[in-house]
Amino acid sequence: MIKLFRFLKPYTSYIVAVFILVFFQSISELYLPTLMSDIVNKGIVNGDTNYILKIGGLMLLVAAGGTICIVLANFLSSKAATGLGKILRNKVFSKVESFSLQEFDKIGTASLITRTTNDITQVQQVLMIMLRMMVSAPMMCIGGIIMAVSKDAGLSLVLVAVIPVLVLAIFIIARTGIPLFKAMQVKIDKLNLVVREELVGIRVIRAFNRIDHEKKRFDEANNDLTDTAIKVNKILATLMPVMMVVLNFTSIAIIWFGGIRIDNGKMQVGDLMAFIQYAMQIMFSLIMVSMMFVMIPRASASAVRINEVLDIEPEIKDAENLKNSNSKRGYVEFKNVTFSYPGAEQPAINNISFMAKPGETTAIIGGTGSGKSTMISLIPRFYDIDSGSILIDDMDVREMSQESLRNKIGFVPQKSVIFTGSIRENIKYGKDNASDEDVKCAAETAQAMEFISNMKDGFNSIIAQGGTNVSGGQKQRLSIARALVRRPEIYIFDDSFSALDFKTDAKLRSALRKETTDSTVIIVAQRVSTVMDADRIIVLDEGEVVGMGKHKELLNDCSIYREIVASQLSEEEIA
Template identity: 40%
Template sequence: MRAIKKLLHYIKPYTIFAILGPVFMCIEVVMDLLQPTIMQKMIDTGIANQDNAYVIKLGLMMLLFAVIGLIGGAGCTVYSAKTAVHVAADLRRDVFKKTEQFSSQNIDSFGTGKLITILTNDIETLKQAVMMTLRVFVRGPLLFIGSVVFVWFTARELFPVLLVSIPILIAFIYYFSVKSGKLFSKVQKAMDQVNTKLQEMLAGIRVIKAFDRQDYEKVHFKNVNDLLIKRNMSAEQFILTLMPIMMFVVNLGIIAGLWMGVIKINEGTLQVGVILAFTNYLNIMMNGLMSSSHVLMQIARSFPSAGRVVQTLETEIEIAEPEHPYSGGGIQGEVEFRQVNFSYSKNGNHVLKNISFKAKVGQTIGIIGSTGSGKSTLTKLIPRLYDPDSGEILVDGVNSKEFPLEKLRTAIGFVPQKATLFSGTIEDNLRFGIEEATLNDMEQAAQSAAASEFINRYDGKFSHTLMQGATNLSGGQKQRLSMARAFIRKPNILILDDSTSAIDAFSEAEVQLALRKTYSHTTVFIVSLKISSIMDADQILVMEDGEIEASGTHQELLKKSKVYRDIYHSQSGREVELA
């Protein structure tokens, strides 16, 4: 309930629409409630007295009221839909904006499958709840209350039937509404699993085909899909049982009303039209309660969705902006780690332990080590994709946490281990690095990243369209474009996280030459498994089990680091002669 209240302020900008919808619905309800009473008078007064003019008059009145009711219903549909659609759009915008601010830690804690479900299914559920509340939830109670009032004034002799049937109907509605909320909470969790599995399968479809594991993945998807079907069926079947129960109670009421009415007619205290009106009002009442119950169950279904949306909006960002940001000059590029420790799980199981080193402006720092030694994690701390558990990371002598995130990250060019490109043109992807980049900037960046060779082969060159995930490029081409996107920023700090693993030796040599000539004033961090990629670095960090095992130049490490010598020997095939 707190989550629903939290989201109510999203309706405020559309208050006029939210008011007009129920107003139009009130018009429709009043017209619907008048019909049985007019019909009663038509039978008991017009037909009974054979007054044809009176019957025609009332018939035309019923037609007019029906048209007015139609206008009211249409107006309510339009304005309630406008309110719901705008509220959903605003919610989706804010949730997307919030998730964009999420740190890697936040995204890991939610899971991408759950975030996709929240942005799609959960917000769609809330949209339906808003629309049904403004439209049906106004109509249902008004029809119910109006019917009770009209029965009291027009068929009071049969009113005791309502005193018995109404409490029974309300009790069933309450029970089904509460129970359905719990069932649909389980449905949402099953939907998370389906979305997560779909995302994994689509992202890894080539691997699945290459290993001929389609049947295996079909079984896994069938398991999560069957769970969703099972939970959906349980929830829907439970809800659908409410309708026959309510129909049974209403039919019992109609039978009781007819029985009592016949007795009253024989006694001469009741007219036939009253029984007809009572039956109509009882059906209207049932429809009002049924529509209200559907809305209540939709609202109950929206509770878990609202909770998940609010949870997303209220999530504390792990990587926060500084309260008192550093207001000094631009970033030059000096980076220093002081006794930095870091763990992903925050349980004390550190993947980086007591990391300390200093990179001066313009230096190239090579980072090498076995898989899982913490190389990539170390570089992710520099642009604050994660924050250390303890210790400090200084940029130009200032703690990186004191810089506004935009200022810090604008000064950094980051090439991740997995080259991620977006659908659109090559130009669009390069402008991702800097939006106002000129054609000359793009050509220079592509040249530095050894990407001009394949870009110039396309008819449209930089306007060549990339498919989703850049599947129409090879792995090496993706890496070179990813580097060009970072180079175009002319960053003060450049991070290359194993970004040349898929490119040929000639292209890698071109990149290294560009780094020395064009980016000589840039502090460069090169993560690599190959010594050939980092052997010319000013300082090489040898990582082992989350610690810096040794540091120095290539020649120094050959003498003092056994780990480095072993890597060198395994890659070059030559033993190192120690002086």
């Protein structure tokens, strides 16, 4: 956790001020029992009212000063802790943004959400408590012992017997709780995962009538977390009773032996009262320490998880010596490209070579799992290849900055992702400075104007979270418009027409041809009708190219392509 405190640098002045304020507040707390002792020993015993009023007024001033100090300390520690939380959230989010898909696959979305929210909150809360107690607890404990000994060294032997008992209790409870705190964070991840899957997949769950099954899954994850939380709270629940029992027996022992010493004339009543207060301060400082020991293990477990994210070095990063793009625009070439997913037994694609040029449409077709989507995800460098090279304008993508590479590409993913906000904002996501005319033109080309104009507020109509208030086909058209508005050098459509009817599909492809005359177009599709007019069709099977050419050439030369065509088109259509 200490590793995370390096981010507290902007709040150094606050932390120094907190320590100073808590120091003075502790001094005031330690001084008050001595003043009270003087009032009893010198004022009440001698009947000196003026002395009582004088020292009583001083006590009020000291108490007021201590109160002001602790209020200011609490305010500043809260600002520092919440500031650290803000910085950590920014750091974690920025780091996650730099991850390749491999890092996302490794940690998991649910865990990343937990680490960005729950884990950072745990660290933030503990820091707030530590800033208040880090100075206060040791000072109150050590100062209390010194003041208690100064009042009566003999009676201090009671504390010598009690303190080891408290320390042992704190150690046992903290040692038992640490593994459970770590387990709790993992189980929160699991619960988040189940909830996220159920919320995202609610349509499938209802369609297959699996509500009871999902309730059972949630109950299992929830009960598992609850059981662990109960175990932790049972352990913590034993701490306070143990502390209070020790505290009360300590008070009894002090009063018992103190009474004997007063009876023998070795101690004054005021000193005994002060001694009891110092003993209570020592006990409560140890209780504060115990609370820190209880909270720090959980925060430490959270801090480890946060550091795991911050310490991950993305596998895909910009080369040290980046090259500038040349005058060519939109040329894409695969040279003997092989790629395997981490842990896979065999490559997802193997020895792929082809070239796509501006003004041409290159289509990729093949069976499910043949490597189509994998192949095109390598162009924007979502993953790095194992061997071979991918060239954009005769330059290896690994020698280009990721920003400049992706600026050349308009990518439409297989699963349409629409963000909360207006339709205009979703289309302008492809290009921030796009004009309203550009947005309208992109929507018209994507065949989205019909449904947009029928919506109440047109381009200002709000898209619900996840795009739940638009259909699958409408989402696809908005995704296509988002790519079109940036007018990139390379268009990549990953099965982006699957939710469109044949009429809209044909109109969209016709409009695209007019808009993309100077760009390279790469289309992944399942439908033969979508790819048959392409300048080049690449047929994939089990990660390898088994055919490449135009529609009629492949009908004659590629048996797998003929099978795909025969499964979708009638003999008349094929002819």
